Each structure stands twice: as structure tokens, then as C-alpha cells.
Amino acid sequence: MAKHRVLKKIINMGFKIHLFENMSDTAYLKMMFYANLGKKLDFESPETFNEKMQWLKLYDRRPEYTTMVDKYAVKKYVADIIGEKYIIPTLGVWDKFEDIDFDSLPDEYVLKCTHDSGGLVIVTDKAKLDKQEAEKKINKCLQKDYFMYGREWPYKNVKPRIIAEKYMVDESGYELKDYKFFCFNGEPKVMFIASDRQLEGEETKFDFFDMQFNHLPFINGHPNAKHEIKCPPAFEEMKQLAKKLSKDIPCVRVDFYDINGQVYFGELTFFHWSGMVPFEPEEWDYKLGEWIKLPEKTIN
Secondary structure, X not given: OOHHHHHHHHHHHHHHOOOOOOXXXXXXXXXXXXXXXXXXXXXXXXXXXXXXXXXXXXXXXXXXXXXXXXXXXXXXXXXXXXXXXXXXOEEEEEOOHHHOOHHHOOOOEEEEEOOOXXXXXXXXXXXXXXXHHHHHHHHHHHOOXXXXXXXXXXXXXXXXXXXXXXXXXXXXXXXXXXEEEEEEOOEEEEEEEEEOOOOOOOXXXXXXXXXXXXXXXXXXXXXXXXXXXOOOOOHHHHHHXXXXXXXXXXXXXXXXXXXXXXXXXXXXXXXXXHHOOOOEXXXXXXXXXXXXXXXXXXXX
16 A cells, blocks of 8 residues: 555544644645645645645635635625625524524525535425434534644634525436636636535536536546536626636635526635645646646735
């Protein structure tokens, strides 16, 4: 077994005993980068997308980034830029699971935490909700320190809360595909569509496209879909919205949903896969890295 894979196993065990909490961000990111990618991390002259992700974690720390990754606070931030019509309705926000007023919620809704990635509780029939299981999942998410694992600075000061949102599906009738645009100083250059996320027993699929919707020949984290991926009706509109939301930011991923031509904002992500997942072939790691123009260091 390769040395970096052995290190990754050791790190996973170390997290269970909080072994790395006092390690400096620089040392920690170097360790994690090697464990995940099998390469030394060069902070002095980063070239690839994944290398530059780590540099930005350390040196691009604008205070507004915290608002932009908070799944509740970001809604007003985004609405002020592109309009309220693109915002998925919030049904409630609470500090603790026991505070949730389930009687006030509709038959269908989604629960998630404001500071976390993943951890959704999707409710399609309120009468069949296993509240005990939902509480277990949500409380686990509330206790998760999302900053500590990837040292993604914007998440460090996000207040852990629970929000309920309107449940939505797209034209498939069973899922909500994600349209995720990688933007560089206000210019979307490449995007991917995440599909098959709600199919039991199926791995999520990622298909990458350029801004003319040509399918790109690489994978990153998940395989391509086996079926044809069609261009969403609101593709051009999403591109324009992504430009507005990513203005003057070195690199940010802007996520949307397209429900029968109506666009809804998803989230803003500064560190795709935390910059810890390889591109295959590797040349695309360098190609996306070329689009990131590193700013002056801003350390808070």
C-alpha cells in the first residue's frame, strides 16, 4: 500500500481522538494534501487547482466569506444581488432539534444544518418521518466542526443552526440535479451537473461541461452518468447569475437548481472537495489551476 494511503488511515483514526486540533493550519494542510493526493504541497509557487485551494484557505480570508457559506445568512446576501425570486423559501430556523415546530411544517420539506455540507433530512411524507433517526442525524451534524477537517476558514465562525426549506424536485420527478459553476473573478469557466444523488444504490454522478455545454473529458470524485445529460433550459440565465455572485472573488463555485426553467440558488462553495480529490486525467488540475489568479494575502 502506498505511503500516503497508510497516512490517510492513520489520520482518520487520529480524528476520533482529536489528535490534530492544535496543529497549525499550514502543517495540517500539508499533511492532508499528501495523504489524499500523494504529493507534497507547495505553498510558495502553487500551480494546480488543488494546490491553490490550500493557498486560498490560508491567505484569502475576507470576513464576508463567513456569511456566504452560512446556508441561512447567505440567502439575504444572494437575494440582495440577484433578487428574492431565486431563493428557496425557508420554512424555519432553530438552534436545537427539540425547538423544531413540526406541526407548523408542511407534508414535504428538507432539514439541514447551516454550517455543514451534506447531512440532509429529506421529508416527503411528514406522517412517516422517523423523528428519532432525524434527530440523531441532525445532532451529529450540529456537533461537527466543518472547519477543523479541511481548515476551510469561512466555516470557522458560522453558527450551527437547523433550517427547514421547501422540498423541491426537478423534471425527473424524483431528484433535484445540481448545476455547479466554477467561477474565477466573475467569469464562469466550467461547470458540472450532479445527478443520481437520490437513487438508492447508485453512486452520485458528476458530468463536467464548458460554457458552450460541451462535455469535458475528465472526472473528479464521481463517475460520469451513463445516460445523456441534457442542457438545462435556464443554462444561459444561470451563467449570468453566476457572474454576478462571483464578482471579484478569485475562485468560488456557484450552485443552482433548474426546475422547469425556474432557477433557484443552491449555495456558494469556496473549496470544491476541499481541494483534496484528484482530477483524472491530472492535466485538468493544472488547467483549472491556471484560471485562479491568486490575490494579495488577506489574513484575519
